[in-house]
Amino acid sequence: MSIAIENFVKAIYNNDKHDIKNTKPGNIAKKLGISNAAATDMAKKLAAKDLLNYEKYQALQLTEKGTKMALNVVRKHRLWEAFLFKMFDMSLHDIHREAELLEHQTSDLLAEKISDYLGHPKFDPHGDPIPNADGEITTEDTSIALSDAIEGNTYTISRLMSDDKEFFDFCAQNQIKYRNTITVSKQFVSNKMTQISIASNTIVLNEDFTKIIYVDEN
Amino acid sequence: MSIAIENFVKAIYNNDKHDIKNTKPGNIAKKLGISNAAATDMAKKLAAKDLLNYEKYQALQLTEKGTKMALNVVRKHRLWEAFLFKMFDMSLHDIHREAELLEHQTSDLLAEKISDYLGHPKFDPHGDPIPNADGEITTEDTSIALSDAIEGNTYTISRLMSDDKEFFDFCAQNQIKYRNTITVSKQFVSNKMTQISIASNTIVLNEDFTKIIYVDEN
DNA sequence: ATTAATTTTTAAGTATGCTTAAATATTTTA
């Protein structure tokens, strides 16, 4: 399947994780850097291929076939991240960028060899779970978005769901990284802001951050 | 640059190695599995991009820029082959197939990391030289095609320049592999056949083989 | 040196994956 199609179903899959009501063409278009019109077009094409259900003005929903394709790409992406992270001294952002390309040119055979080599890891270096060869995520996901965390509680950062260099740089500078401990000192509900303390810092994060930083209760 | 373009310049580069007079659209078309018309079209486009010189009915000639692009892709291909060969238990044919895809989605940075990891190897598992990051092949190539080998002499197999599974299977079954020793027992000049002895076997090979098996004199 | 065979080129057309602009529907907000 083409790279454009793989990226499209992957974008839907990823968007659904935190925003299932809003997986609409415009949303996907923004993520992929294409026009809304192109996304609508593509949605229709993929519906014809039974990869998703499309109804005018409604949210896009992956079919079982579409979900399988997305999970296959996601698996390869996360395996590459884990592999490159282990093998080479590269930044998480660089690793992400390479994986973003390699994921589409990786046979199931090679993916399996990589998984073998790594001892079939369950998580990638961002803390994201790696689907198995059948597209199943067997690890139960107990993590929640930071936006849904409870004031006063202490958490462990479990996932940084982003592909943005600025975001990673910001995180690196503020000790926001996989497996670090944070305390949610305040949820500003109406402003959709969250105040956390991490290491000896206090940081107020807006929704752009709190929707993609995932945490596990300690 | 697009995959189609990278593959096109690579095909010219590879063809030039053994058949410089015949690097014409039809030849490249056959290698790439596209129509002659498509190859002519592409040749014109690449000429406009200063990647090759094109004159009607004449052989295609890569410019310096085109050669650099070809060597960059060839480098990535051969590095992937060396890397996958070292890391995973996969057949040479499978490794080639993976490298054929990965080569186009590999940043210069990642290529360098792979080269570092391998200790900057000069040759891939087929015996083909790996260009350096500047697109230079520093190892002098003293090998010759088996078709040009001298009757009675003993050689070491230095390169198997193919990407065909049948060819590799045949080679594997007949001990024809990188670094093995062979003796050229007879050159049937008019039939363009070569008789070799390898291990305890005697094999007569036609031009399809003797043009792509390279050897070094012992 | 012609003729025949092959190759290359041209021409017309297709599918994919985008674009912008305008029309239409939905969602927000006041």
Added chain:
DNA sequence: TAAAATATTTAAGCATACTTAAAAATTAAT
């Protein structure tokens, strides 16, 4: 709830990388 803002869809068009069929040139064969 009606107007304003926003999002989605439609329509027309474009570039890339191909196709087949026919014309033109080259190469090979007798």
